[in-house]
Amino acid sequence: MNKRRTVYLKNLIFILSMVMIGLLAGCSSLLTDTDNQSADRVSATVIKVVDGDTIHVRINGKDETVRMLLIDTPETHAPGKSVQMYGPEASQFAEKELPVGSPIQIEEGVKGYKRDKYDRLLGYIYLKNGDMYNAKVVEKGFARVGYIYPPNTKHLDMLKEKQADAEKAHLGIWSIPGYVTSSGYDMTKVKTQKASTSTNTSPSQSSSSRSCKIKGNINSSGAKIYHIPGDPSYNQTKPEQLFCSVSEAKKAGFRAPKR
Template sequence: MKKIIFVLFISIWVLSACTEETSTNSIKTGDMGDLISSTIENAEKHDVSKFEEYELESVIDGDTIRIKYNGSSEKVRFLLVDTPETNHETLGEQPYGPEAKEFTKQLLAGLDTVYLEFDVSYRDKYKRLLAYIYTKEGISVQEQLLKNGLARVAYIYDPNTKHVDWFKSIQKTAQQSAIGIWSVEDYVTNRGYDKDVYYAAIKNGNQSNIDEDKSNTNNNKGSCEIKGNINSKGNKIYHMPGQRDYENTIAEEMFCTEEEAKAAGFIPAKQ
């Protein structure tokens, strides 16, 4: 009897610990099925007839899958979005990383194939394929990750910018609604995700406390106007207001001073 009571105590303690660890996430595991069902039912269905269909092998994380491409198994990185990490060698696991992976996994569950819409350039510097991902029903995976606050718009590199305006409009709505990654102010940064800020906010009970006006100011870094962009050759260039290509430059990062830009590894534009 004592042994049974001890086992029950340990079981309850483990379950309590797991509950406490995951209680900061607004998308609970039990809610994911309902979220996926709602997404499939209500998502806009896009025409995929002109896209290329490939065999789906696996989901690696929220923004990466593996497909069979021309007879080889290859990774596909989702264009223009970035989800929190799940098992990064230096960053570790970031809040909402597991949720983003589970969302992508369940959205593609049961599918043997996916449809890929390529932009101008097919691969990144790591030789991974780059594409916009759709289900056979025409659901955009990137659109739904952004809509549900599980990804940010990022890695905006010319010439692959076809859907950047569309994605930014979706992100803005999620940000204003303070859902998912946007539920904690300053968790999302221009360089990725700051989990220290996230856990500090949770500890102080400040989740879902985004003030819209303040958030917009923070995300634009106030009056910071120096645009950092990575060109097709992988060179980090920053552009100052008044320079020839400034208005046409899509910023990957914004800086307040030239010193800040240089510290991040960017060099000044020639004109």
């Protein structure tokens, strides 16, 4: 009887031990995941904004160029390329969200894939309030999801959701049909849109528009600006479209010139 009881107790102790080991392993795994989440992020200070998807930072006294993972904004500084539509807006958004001197955190790419062929650090940028910049610039319609190279795809699904929302709302780059492609941006679509805006007008519209004095112009950087009589640049502005009221111009996506 005592022998059977001893065997029973040994088995019970063994089972309880295995359960405890399992629980401890689970807790350890949770702690490790939490630790890794913070360990994968490094603190940095912004020292320069290059454009909407590239910045210079200082990490532990060392200057680094950071190329943001999974996003692509229109070009503003690419050698041999003209400024692409919404490129300046993307850069301005980056300058607003990532001002020089601001503290940020960088979630680096997967170990072994932390740098691109230009030796730039790859990562997701987090603002002081915890928001991910990569997601915000896509959400605003200033960037497409692109440069998808496994294994650096951790936040791909989330970014694609943000992109779908921006596309559905026709924000920024998504306001021009065909402008966003799988490999970048097609500036011929911008020129096509300008041409169709100025030529695809019915005779009745043309005659009535002659009495409308507000000029709608799309500048070289893609900004839609309206000019009213009396503006300093009104006379030399060539309109892509004429409006009869400021509200009509604003409804078409045009803004007043910056003073």
